Amino acid sequence: MLIAFQDRLRLPWRGGAKRISPAAVAPAFIVPLMLGLATLNSKTAVVLMLTLVGFTGWGMQVAKRTATRTNFFLSWVVFSVVYMIIIFEFQVPLLELSPEENYALMFFSCAALYCLYSTKALSSLNLVSAQYGTTPKDELPGIAEASSGEEQAEAQITLQMDSVLDVDEMVDDSSERVDLMHGQPNICESCRKVTPRRAYHCPICGTCVKRRDHHSYWLNCCIGERNYVWYICGLILSEIALLLGANLTLTSICHPFMVVRPLGYPVLLPDDCSEVFESFELGISFVVACYALLISGYIAFILARQAYLWWKGSTLHEYKRSTHAAGRGNRIWSLWRAIIK
Ligand SMILES: [Zn+2]
Numbered sequence: 001m002l003i004a005f006q007d008r009l010r011l012p013w014r015g016g017a018k019r020i021s022p023a024a025v026a027p028a029f030i031v032p033l034m035l036g037l038a039t040l041n042s043k044t045a046v047v048l049m050l051t052l053v054g055f056t057g058w059g060m061q062v063a064k065r066t067a068t069r070t071n072f073f074l075s076w077v078v079f080s081v082v083y084m085i086i087i088f089e090f091q092v093p094l095l096e097l098s099p100e101e102n103y104a105l106m107f108f109s110c111a112a113l114y115c116l117y118s119t120k121a122l123s124s125l126n127l128v129s130a131q132y133g134t135t136p137k138d139e140l141p142g143i144a145e146a147s148s149g150e151e152q153a154e155a156q157i158t159l160q161m162d163s164v165l166d167v168d169e170m171v172d173d174s175s176e177r178v179d180l181m182h183g184q185p186n187i188c189e190s191c192r193k194v195t196p197r198r199a200y201h202c203p204i205c206g207t208c209v210k211r212r213d214h215h216s217y218w219l220n221c222c223i224g225e226r227n228y229v230w231y232i233c234g235l236i237l238s239e240i241a242l243l244l245g246a247n248l249t250l251t252s253i254c255h256p257f258m259v260v261r262p263l264g265y266p267v268l269l270p271d272d273c274s275e276v277f278e279s280f281e282l283g284i285s286f287v288v289a290c291y292a293l294l295i296s297g298y299i300a301f302i303l304a305r306q307a308y309l310w311w312k313g314s315t316l317h318e319y320k321r322s323t324h325a326a327g328r329g330n331r332i333w334s335l336w337r338a339i340i341k
């Protein structure tokens, strides 16, 4: 369906009609419709939130299976942020919030958006340029024409490795080369050239990426050498902004209670939220706060995964590949991979 939606729509524009993808526009309608319907009652809200998780998870699996480059998920992020800010600023009863609380939330939101924007803007610097290598000899026309016996042997070994991967992994990794022999060049079969160490091919970007971690569908770019730090900072700041926004919203519309009072500043948590579905204003604020908590849970999971990989000194790409190569826990790994990919 996503692929079918990828086809053309045109918008009248100065200097000629501008082509737009329906997949990039769809979230502008799906997100507010879903949030609006969820305000009806608590059961509808739970069903819609679960549907949302299932729908985005399924959409991402389809995009991964078909190695589709789509703006659908990036658009989803952009419109979710826009609607959350609008609801927070115009619906949540601001009288109960101090200006400092609002400024703090805006600061973290803007900082997070800047980091995520930089992640995307810098992603092109991760791509292995066509000129990589110091001599024309480095730009090999193909594996079959690899000049040395060692290169052909490496290509043969990696081809054998590919043959044991499952279909899903084939889409992701079929064309990358592993630095099996220390000091030997990596050769990418798809790009048909020598690539730097720890550079891996991304089938969605269609090129090799330096120190590739993974392809982020939510940002529609690869996370690698030059944008990894921005990506992690963006996630941490997003997590803070989402949790702060959800807390400020819920303690405004529900009956709050004080947890601690460090330095004379009360830290509140929501207590009784039973009356939030009695009006649309309270309902939409509550639903958006729950939506923010849902996203923050997902980001917390990604951050925990990245912390584990940092501790292991590996990228997500290398970790998945090494687990495959070791043949450990195939069934459990398949299930785990289906969740985290
Ligand atoms: Zn490549």
Ligand SMILES: [Zn+2]
Pocket: 202, 203, 204, 205, 206, 214, 215, 216, 221, 222, 223
């Ligand atoms: Zn990519």
